[in-house]
Amino acid sequence: MTATGALPGPDGRLRCPWGLSAPDYLGYHDEEWGRPVLGDDALFERLSLEAFQSGLSWLTILRRRPAFRTAFDDFKLTAVAAYGPAERARLLADAGIIRNARKIDAVLANAR
Known part of the structure; x- marks a missing residue:
């Protein structure tokens, strides 16, 4: 060392x-x-992943990041902001991400 x-x-x-x-x-x-994290979508992704990380290890989030990107349309703000009840239900059923309703709701609210 x-x-x-x-x-x-x-x-x-x-x-x-x-x-x-x-x-x-x-x-x-x-x-x-x-x-530095630059660009609205990139900042939105980092903010969202940090929220999902709360109470978990960052390694858990890194390993699931590809699934998060797929589930949240690559964290494109305009796409996620348009999510409605059907997309929320889809996210809550997606075993590839952290299925915490409060965290999902926070990401959707932040996008809007």
């Missing part, structure tokens, strides 16, 4: 220890963590 707490990864590059704790974290650490 270096004085900064960083550890060498499989490629020899230094990374935060949490970034090496699971394969899913490696790409997130290298490509996303600590970088």
Whole structure:
């Protein structure tokens, strides 16, 4: 371990220890963590995923992110803002995402 707490990864590059704790974290650490999130849809996605993460690990959300993107039309604000009762019911039945009614309702309200 270096004085900064960083550890060498499989490629020899230094990374935060949490970034090496699971394969899913490696790409997130290298490509996303600590970088600005730009654009309304991208910010909406991050806000939504952070809301779903509440009470859970970020790793759980990262592993389900492809299913979330599919379920929420890639987090396109205009698409999600138009969701009605049928889409809400579909989301509540989607085993690929976190099926918490309050969190789903919050995402729909935030889109609107």
